[in-house]
Amino acid sequence: MQLNNKQKQFLKGLAHPLKPVVLLGANGLTEGVVAEIDSALEHHELIKVKVPDEDRELRAAIYEAIARETAASQVQVIGKTLVLYRPAREPKLKLPK
Numbered sequence: 001m002q003l004n005n006k007q008k009q010f011l012k013g014l015a016h017p018l019k020p021v022v023l024l025g026a027n028g029l030t031e032g033v034v035a036e037i038d039s040a041l042e043h044h045e046l047i048k049v050k051v052p053d054e055d056r057e058l059r060a061a062i063y064e065a066i067a068r069e070t071a072a073s074q075v076q077v078i079g080k081t082l083v084l085y086r087p088a089r090e091p092k093l094k095l096p097k
Contacts (some may be wrong), residue, residue, distance in 0.1 A: 003085070007095045011046060011075045013091070015083045021077050022048040028053075029062050034069045041072055043053050049082045059088040 002080070007039060021040045024033060040047045053059050063082045067074045072086035087093070 001071075001087070003073050003075065003095075006097075008075055010096050011085050011093075013045055015048060015075065018046070018048050018083075020081055022047070023050045024052065024062070029065060033058040034066070037066060037072075037084070038070050041070055042088055043086060045088050045091065046075075046083070046085050047072070048082060051080050051082065053080070 020038050021044065022033065024032070027033075037049060051059050051062050054064065061082065063074060063077060066072070066082065066086065070084070070086065072084040075083040075084070075085050085093075
């Protein structure tokens, strides 16, 4: 799903007070972590994921892999935190046009 700038700004505002729902551990991006992110997206639609890796290029690759594997839209990256959005089967959030 492609988000336009207006929709991204709206989602960034909603994501601001949120705490990270998933924190990647020492094992990195495993199938279990991807399943947990997928489950969190289905339940919340808008989540934050914390990736504590120090290598900037590796973090960017992890962010891309997470978005691809979960079919979610990357809204924003703040330091080591990724903000993801994916509408649920019955969407709770109403995005602007």
